[in-house]
Structure formats: C-alpha cells, structure tokens
Amino acid sequence: MSTENALFTILVDRINSETLILPSLPEVALKVRASADDPDISSHAMADMIATDPALATRIIKLANSNLMNSSVKVTGVNQAVTCVGLGPIKNIATALAMEQLFVSQNPVIKGYMDTAWQKTNKAACHAMVLVQQFREQQQHARINADTITLAALTYNIGIVPILTEAEKHPEVFANPCFLAHAIQKLAGCIGAATLTAWGFSEEFVELAKLWCDPNYRPEDIEFVDFVRLGAILEGILQVSDKTAALQVYVDKGIIPSHVLFAEDEYQELVKDTYEVFL
Structure with a gap:
C-alpha cells in the first residue's frame, strides 16, 4: 500500500472510530x-x-x-x-x-501549508463578508447577517487542520501536493463537522462545514453556504471546471448582480479593506 493510501486509510479509520485528534477552540x-x-x-x-x-x-x-x-x-x-x-x-x-491560532505548526513544511490554508481561508471569508454586506443593502434578509457569515466563513474548512496535523507524521506525502488536495477535498467536510460539533456549535455551522463542497447539496433558498462557496470559488479553494458558469448560478439565484462585479474597483477595495482586519 502506498504512503498516500495508507494515510488516507488511517484518516478514514480514525474518523469512523472517533479517535482522530480534533483541534480545541482557542x-x-x-x-x-x-x-x-x-x-x-x-x-x-x-x-x-x-x-x-x-x-x-x-x-x-x-x-x-x-x-x-x-x-x-x-x-x-x-x-x-x-x-x-x-x-x-x-x-x-x-x-x-481567533481562528488563526489553530493554523500553526512547529514543522516548517506543515507551517507552510497551514499559512497558505489560513490566507486562502480568510481571503475567501472576506469575499463572503463583503458579499453579505452588499446583499443586505439590496435586500432585507433576516437570516443572512454579518456576524454569522464571519464565523461561518472562517470555520467551514477547519477540517484541514487535523488532516495536515496527521500528515505531519508521514512527511513522504508532501512530495505529492495533489494527494493532500484530494484528501482534503474528500475528508475535510466530515472532519470539520466533527470539530464544530465538539465545540458545541449549532447545527447550522456543522451542516455548512459538512456540505459546503458537496456538489449534490444545492439549496433552493439563499443560505450562508452560497456566500461561503462564492468566496471559495474566487480563491480557488473550491475547484470548478468553468468558473464563469459556476458564478452564474449565484447571478441566477439573485445573490450577485453579475460575475463582472468581482472585477470592479469598488468591490476589490472593500475586500482589501476587510482583509486588512486579519493582518
């Protein structure tokens, strides 16, 4: 069995037996x-x-x-x-x-992965936060609010932390970044859901962590997952074959006016201003 498959099997076994070490809330x-x-x-x-x-x-x-x-x-x-x-x-x-405190490692290779993961996560979150702000300015939507999307967009991908921590024990896998990406894509959702459950988060956050990258989950109503997915698409966390077509889904749903929005100077400035909060 290859090192990659062995690590994947270890992760799955520990998930199933509930023995995977999950991060603690700061x-x-x-x-x-x-x-x-x-x-x-x-x-x-x-x-x-x-x-x-x-x-x-x-x-x-x-x-x-x-x-x-x-x-x-x-x-x-x-x-x-x-x-x-x-x-x-x-x-x-x-x-x-406070989530940044979890994306740390003493291993220089893991630290590089953690730093990149955190940067991508909070950049995606900034998109989600700005999009919610603009959406609420255009529509009164009681459920979609700024403080919830801030937490949702910075915790939905927390499942990558235990994966990278476990991978630290198998340094050979870092020669194959594609494998890590595959493991994260397949397992981060269920691990993230388990983490947020252990933290006592509400079902809304748990379900988002579990389902955000599931292509079969397509809620008809406007949900927090829509804004999280938009941010993840824009930052390349959620891989799509046709980015324009993927963004058009949210135009059709009435969340954004056009995918041209993301090239506008005003939008870019709002995202930049928001990102500075995390620096």
Whole structure:
C-alpha cells in the first residue's frame, strides 16, 4: 500500500472510530463565548476579556473601523470597538478572529501549508463578508447577517487542520501536493463537522462545514453556504471546471448582480479593506 493510501486509510479509520485528534477552540474564544452567554455581561467586561489577547484586540479594533461596520467615528480602544460591533455579534466575530491560532505548526513544511490554508481561508471569508454586506443593502434578509457569515466563513474548512496535523507524521506525502488536495477535498467536510460539533456549535455551522463542497447539496433558498462557496470559488479553494458558469448560478439565484462585479474597483477595495482586519 502506498504512503498516500495508507494515510488516507488511517484518516478514514480514525474518523469512523472517533479517535482522530480534533483541534480545541482557542482559549480566548472559549472565554468570549461563555461570557457572551451571560445575560448580565457588560461591554466593559467583554472588552477587558478581549484585551487579554492583544492580537484579537487589534483585530476587533480594525474590524470596528472597517467599511463593514460603517462607523462614522474613529475607534481607538477595545471598549469602544466592542460597543461598535455590539455584544450580540461579538461572540461569533471574536471566535472567528481567533481562528488563526489553530493554523500553526512547529514543522516548517506543515507551517507552510497551514499559512497558505489560513490566507486562502480568510481571503475567501472576506469575499463572503463583503458579499453579505452588499446583499443586505439590496435586500432585507433576516437570516443572512454579518456576524454569522464571519464565523461561518472562517470555520467551514477547519477540517484541514487535523488532516495536515496527521500528515505531519508521514512527511513522504508532501512530495505529492495533489494527494493532500484530494484528501482534503474528500475528508475535510466530515472532519470539520466533527470539530464544530465538539465545540458545541449549532447545527447550522456543522451542516455548512459538512456540505459546503458537496456538489449534490444545492439549496433552493439563499443560505450562508452560497456566500461561503462564492468566496471559495474566487480563491480557488473550491475547484470548478468553468468558473464563469459556476458564478452564474449565484447571478441566477439573485445573490450577485453579475460575475463582472468581482472585477470592479469598488468591490476589490472593500475586500482589501476587510482583509486588512486579519493582518
């Protein structure tokens, strides 16, 4: 049996036996989510908690100053940023912004893969976030909101982390990037769903992680998966044979006005501004 097939078999066996080691939610995200569920939590107390993680605090401030928030006031501190973002959305947004902490490795080869995966993930998320913003400006859609898409678009592909971590034990497979891409395409969905289930995420997030790359899953209604798939297509995470035809599906569904949108300067600037939140 080849090394590639052996690794694939190991992954499948560990999934089936529920022995695959799944990543843990970052500590700061756990604290924010637990505190956000406290009906008596104040903006000041939440800000104090977020401030204990300088990287997260910086990103929250950047987000509050981004075009996504449409704030007319320059935000300079964490307390002000939490007030701008809102206690309701902060649970999802802070969790999403903490995700980078999981894409790490001491192995230089794995680190390269992790860095690339994170960059592609958050670039795809930026597309999804901007598209939701524009969609909501054109249509009032109660279910499709910014804080949920931020978390959904940064966690849907979390299944790649355990795959790359397991692959670290089999360095030979890195001579064949196509195999890794195949393993991720086949297994990341179920591993991601298992991870989000272990984290206590709602069924909505679990189902998205499980089904986003399943070509047979085509919801008739407009769902978060549509925006996630658009971002994944634009960043090459979701491979399609005909990109124009793939994008036309979302034109026909009424999510985007035209696939020409993505070449417009205004759209590119919005995506760039959003991406800077993660730098």
